[in-house]
Amino acid sequence: MSAATNAKPNVIETQAMSRHFGELIAVNQVDLHIQQGTIYGFLGPNGCGKSTAIRMLTGLLAPSSGAIKVLGLDIPKESEALRQRIGYMTQKFSLYDDLSVIENLDFMAAIYGLSRAAARHRVEALLNEYDLEAQAKQRAGSMSGGQKQRLALAAATVHEPELLFLDEPTSAVDPENRRAFWEKLFDLCEAKTTILVSTHYMDEAERCHQLAILERGKLKTAGRPETLMQNMGVTPIEIEASNLRALKSQLVANPAVKSAAQLGLRLRVLVDQSIAEPEQWLKQFLPPETHAQLNTVRPNLEDVFVMATRGAGD
Numbered sequence: 001m002s003a004a005t006n007a008k009p010n011v012i013e014t015q016a017m018s019r020h021f022g023e024l025i026a027v028n029q030v031d032l033h034i035q036q037g038t039i040y041g042f043l044g045p046n047g048c049g050k051s052t053a054i055r056m057l058t059g060l061l062a063p064s065s066g067a068i069k070v071l072g073l074d075i076p077k078e079s080e081a082l083r084q085r086i087g088y089m090t091q092k093f094s095l096y097d098d099l100s101v102i103e104n105l106d107f108m109a110a111i112y113g114l115s116r117a118a119a120r121h122r123v124e125a126l127l128n129e130y131d132l133e134a135q136a137k138q139r140a141g142s143m144s145g146g147q148k149q150r151l152a153l154a155a156a157t158v159h160e161p162e163l164l165f166l167d168e169p170t171s172a173v174d175p176e177n178r179r180a181f182w183e184k185l186f187d188l189c190e191a192k193t194t195i196l197v198s199t200h201y202m203d204e205a206e207r208c209h210q211l212a213i214l215e216r217g218k219l220k221t222a223g224r225p226e227t228l229m230q231n232m233g234v235t236p237i238e239i240e241a242s243n244l245r246a247l248k249s250q251l252v253a254n255p256a257v258k259s260a261a262q263l264g265l266r267l268r269v270l271v272d273q274s275i276a277e278p279e280q281w282l283k284q285f286l287p288p289e290t291h292a293q294l295n296t297v298r299p300n301l302e303d304v305f306v307m308a309t310r311g312a313g314d
């Protein structure tokens with residue numbers, strides 16, 4: 001079979017999607033092509049436009065300009081038809097604190113029009129899947145952060161949506177619960193759900209199949225995390241030496257040094273790939289007699305982020 005016949009359709013397509021709030025351009029000419037079955041990440045700092053982009057893609061907010069197609073529907077024109085086919089989990093816990101877990105899920109099932117019998121089966125399955133059976137009768141407001149997050153994900157998937165939008169879903173939970181949450185996302189992905197997830201955590205972004213880096217409303221770069229890391233045009237080198245602060249000041253003044261950031265006892269330096277032997281090249285900046293240790297290290301997404309958002313003033 002040729003690669004072309006294997007290609008999955010895009011579930012999200014945007015051209016120059018933009019949204020202004022008065023003078024502010026929250027989302028600026030963003031083009032997206034998101035393939036069915038992927039976990040696609042929006043990575044960027046607070047205020048870069050992730051939530052605004054997601055709200056436009058769900059049909060909740062009209063774009064100021066640009067074209068949006070989601071699951072083949074014209075958005076915002078056909079938002080009503082989209083609603084049944086997507087799930088949306090917002091940053092804040094948006095369920096009812098005063099209702100029990102089971103009541104919240106029943107309520108969501110009713111909103112999505114499941115019959116009573118179908119709702120009973122689905123809610124039972126969700127309680128089991130999201131490990132909430134013991135809390136079924138507990139008020140949602142009294143649950144832990146991790147439990148609330150599991151409930152929110154269960155509620156967002158009650159109608160088995162084809163496409164799931166998760167807006168910084170793990171910002172309020174500890175690392176262990178975040179890991180467990182991501183396991184659930186991969187289960188959903190295996191069951192053919194496409195997932196768009198926004199985050200400002202690099203480790204979380206690295207788990208995505210595809211990634212877009214956003215800054216001040218603009219899409220700076222997009223692709224597979226590994227590809228982005230390979231193509232960033234710099235070699236990361238870590239230096240262990242004394243007096244790293246002075247060394248850093250000296251290095252960042254050189255145009256071939258794209259970034260230098262201290263990590264504990266090491267200085268992580270991004271050297272332009274035009275420098276053929278970067279370790280050797282860096283040694284010229286070390287004072288004589290310095291016992292320094294230099295290591296070329298594996299690129300990470302933070303390096304990609306730094307490179308993608310350099311010259312942010314444009």
Ligand SMILES: Nc1ncnc2c1ncn2[C@@H]1O[C@H](COP(=O)(O)OP(=O)(O)OP(=O)(O)O)[C@@H](O)[C@H]1O
Binds near residue numbers: 021044047051052
């Ligand atoms: N309804 C609104 N009215 C005015 N400005 C808004 C509105 N919604 C968002 N903004 C502004 O648009 C910019 C992008 O916000 P957005 O919430 O999309 O960013 P974000 O990347 O999701 O960050 P956060 O995680 O903090 O929500 C911000 O400057 C924000 O203040």
